Amino acid sequence: MNTVASPGLRERRKVETWTALHEAAASLAQQRGLEQATVEAIADSAGVSARTFFNYFPSKEDAVLGLREPVLDPDESAKLTGARDLLAQASLLLVAVARSAIGDTDPARRRELLLRYPDLFQRHMEYIAKAEALVCGAVVEALSGEPSWSGGAAGFSPEDTARMIVMLASVPVRFRAKSPDFDPATGLTPEDLAPAVALFHHLQRKLS
Incomplete structure (x- = not known):
């Protein structure tokens, strides 16, 4: 039977x-x-x-590389709000979505292969772009719920504004990931990202 x-x-x-x-x-x-x-x-x-x-x-x-289609957790994206530090929120969400694409694969081996083969690095970046697009959509939704953000910023549409926010949100992530003490096996936590986000805001104020 x-x-x-x-x-x-x-x-x-x-x-x-x-x-x-x-x-x-x-x-x-x-x-x-x-x-x-x-x-x-x-x-x-x-x-x-x-x-x-x-x-x-x-x-x-x-x-x-052990790549999967990136996934956006609806519960996490629902926490986004323009009423507080949206850059830090978007940075954390970007890390989570990007991590969904690579899962728990061996980080040391993946890094070695990415450095050795440009074709693999290109494919990896295509998945990161997919992750960024998902986060961008979530940021657009978050902005639509805030009167001060719903129309976009400085004459740009909400979509363009969200795209810029996500691009900026990737800066603290890349900065922390390239730190000498960064361990790719453990990934990035809110505590890891906090100093990089604080530095970003400090430089933003000084450069404005």
Whole structure:
């Protein structure tokens, strides 16, 4: 008699297959080079078919880096408000959404591969751009709920205003991520970002 796997079991199998494909892809790229890490070689190493590979990743670059489509948590985006430090809020949301795209993959290995292969770095930045677009949409919604922001700023539309806010919000994130004591394995917390945000505001006042 045929048995149907429970939803929980199916999800575990999907996670296991995703992980096997990512580990195979990253290991092949690291040990043999990105050119040798073909879809066929990755699938074979993971014990699945090439057809199955494309059920999990759109390209070998995504598999090597372990990239997923970024996700915006509605509960987190709902906390955005123009009534307080929107830059700090957007910075934290940007970190969370970007992290959803890379998950818990090995940060040291990912960094090594990104530095070694420009094609991987380009693909990584495409996902970061997707994360920024999601946060930008959330900022537009936050601005629409504040009378002082709803019309945009300095003659620019709310969409352009939100885009600039997100671009500015990425500055403290990049600054902190490039600090000597930054540990990519633990990521960025509000406490990590607070000094960088404070420095940003200080410089903004001095330069204005």
